Amino acid sequence: MHASVRPAVSVNITPSQTGAIGRETTTALPMRMNVSKVNFFYGPKQALFDVSLGVATSKVTALIGPSGCGKSTLLRTLNRMHETVRHARLEGEITLDGQNILAQDVTQLRRRVGMVFQRPNPFPKSIFDNVAYGLRINGSKLPISEAVEKSLRHSALWDEVKDHLHKSAYELSGGQQQRLCIARALAVEPEVLLLDEPCSALDPISTAKIEELLVQLKDLCTIVIVTHNMQQAARVSDFTAFLLTGQVIEFNATPQLFTTPGDARTEAYITGRFG
Amino acid sequence: MSPQLRWRKFVSGFMLTMTGVCALVAVSVLFFILGYLVYHGGTSINWSFFTKLPKPVGETGGGMANAIVGSAKLLLLASLLGVPIGFLGAIYLAEFSASKVAFVVRYAADLLNGVPSIVIGIFAYSLVVLPFKHFSTLAGGFALGLMMIPITLRSTEDFLLAVPRALREAAMALGASKWKMIATVIVPAAYRGILTAVLLAFARVAGETAPLLFTALGNRFWSPGWNQPTASLPVAIFNYAVSPYEDWHRQAWAAGLVLLGLILVINIVARAVLARGIAVPRA
Numbered sequence: 001m002h003a004s005v006r007p008a009v010s011v012n013i014t015p016s017q018t019g020a021i022g023r024e025t026t027t028a029l030p031m032r033m034n035v036s037k038v039n040f041f042y043g044p045k046q047a048l049f050d051v052s053l054g055v056a057t058s059k060v061t062a063l064i065g066p067s068g069c070g071k072s073t074l075l076r077t078l079n080r081m082h083e084t085v086r087h088a089r090l091e092g093e094i095t096l097d098g099q100n101i102l103a104q105d106v107t108q109l110r111r112r113v114g115m116v117f118q119r120p121n122p123f124p125k126s127i128f129d130n131v132a133y134g135l136r137i138n139g140s141k142l143p144i145s146e147a148v149e150k151s152l153r154h155s156a157l158w159d160e161v162k163d164h165l166h167k168s169a170y171e172l173s174g175g176q177q178q179r180l181c182i183a184r185a186l187a188v189e190p191e192v193l194l195l196d197e198p199c200s201a202l203d204p205i206s207t208a209k210i211e212e213l214l215v216q217l218k219d220l221c222t223i224v225i226v227t228h229n230m231q232q233a234a235r236v237s238d239f240t241a242f243l244l245t246g247q248v249i250e251f252n253a254t255p256q257l258f259t260t261p262g263d264a265r266t267e268a269y270i271t272g273r274f275g
Numbered sequence: 276m277s278p279q280l281r282w283r284k285f286v287s288g289f290m291l292t293m294t295g296v297c298a299l300v301a302v303s304v305l306f307f308i309l310g311y312l313v314y315h316g317g318t319s320i321n322w323s324f325f326t327k328l329p330k331p332v333g334e335t336g337g338g339m340a341n342a343i344v345g346s347a348k349l350l351l352l353a354s355l356l357g358v359p360i361g362f363l364g365a366i367y368l369a370e371f372s373a374s375k376v377a378f379v380v381r382y383a384a385d386l387l388n389g390v391p392s393i394v395i396g397i398f399a400y401s402l403v404v405l406p407f408k409h410f411s412t413l414a415g416g417f418a419l420g421l422m423m424i425p426i427t428l429r430s431t432e433d434f435l436l437a438v439p440r441a442l443r444e445a446a447m448a449l450g451a452s453k454w455k456m457i458a459t460v461i462v463p464a465a466y467r468g469i470l471t472a473v474l475l476a477f478a479r480v481a482g483e484t485a486p487l488l489f490t491a492l493g494n495r496f497w498s499p500g501w502n503q504p505t506a507s508l509p510v511a512i513f514n515y516a517v518s519p520y521e522d523w524h525r526q527a528w529a530a531g532l533v534l535l536g537l538i539l540v541i542n543i544v545a546r547a548v549l550a551r552g553i554a555v556p557r558a
Binding site for chain 2: 108109115123133137138169185
């Protein structure tokens, strides 16, 4: 069923040729975010080297690569979560809708670029209050209970929880908790949703549910997903970037990257020779 | 069974018994104290103990209403001073301070915690009693409040730091500013621990006598307002216990029982409140 959601346009974009992907592809596809020439440091240690890539609007972009390649670091720069780490430093430019995110108010930015983490991390509150949290702290004018229902429907959790919205979020299973976290992130209607290995703590059935969900969510927002699971990237994403030792080795439409990789290292990784 | 195995089993059984006995001793101390208090003080507890003032020497009967109210006022003042300072200081330490500052404040709080309570009493005496030229509820509450600060601060900080990083990240990723994250996620996630810490500090100072000797002094009558010497349960226990009168001794036991009972009731009520709401599961 996922095969039907492949991108209609076939774009061949390689960062090594262009530096910034966006430039070449804006004509074909609108870009929600653009990362250009980003270098990232944890103290003296450099984690990202001259990373450039574009995040296409209403598509799923996957970041793959072996552990420690910098894919989570790159993801966390997109809503500036890296700033919670001491001595972290970023050089370069990242834009959202053409505006530099590094110059924006960080809380405003994070309302527009939501995030779901590796392990489900619901608040010690009821299911309802978890989803309502973002709306409440942002002083949203929307009717909260309607927004909560809408988000829970979007994350395919509504039917399972509608009769016990006021129970503790911790009474849900791990997969349900993760979908609750997705609903919580969706409630503030972000333009971009970042997912950091969202299925790594889940069983195969819960994983399948979340993958199905991601494909549907494309209509609502742009998605960037980090995964160490190549099959998952192939199933859910429209574009895939392969990272290795802090560099983007190859960035292409997902079918192309997996069927005709342009770089020997990409081929070695996706055929399982390392990683 | 080889002798070696038999010896091992014996040692294992022996140690198990010892640990059990020690646990039993630890618990029975509490029950022994409780039983002793009930045995000696139970008969002197009646309605007038809670409602009447002490009788002059030689007359039997009377009560400690003034000491009960006095203790309540002192503890109220102490909590008003110690809890907010300890709590807000802990938030600064856990969430905002540089590690060097935190180290210094933590160390100072630990030292303050170790200062003998009688020294706190002398300090409050010179700071509050001398300038105002008389002993008062205010001075007593100040001394007790000082003692509550480090206990509240250190344990609150520990509970704040124990809130998982994942919850902080979740709040920040939703666009919460730092203070909103603290107010809506971190403190609610840690509030059980914080309340336990506050209770511990409260119970600790509720029984303090030494700092009150120089500050609240004691009073055989009602103490109107906040600016007069006041009776309190611990000081009343001290004065009655060292007196030569049999009747006063019984009343001292009764006061001890009341003091313990009050702390117990507050503890149980607070725990009942704590049992509601949602706790962060242990990882």
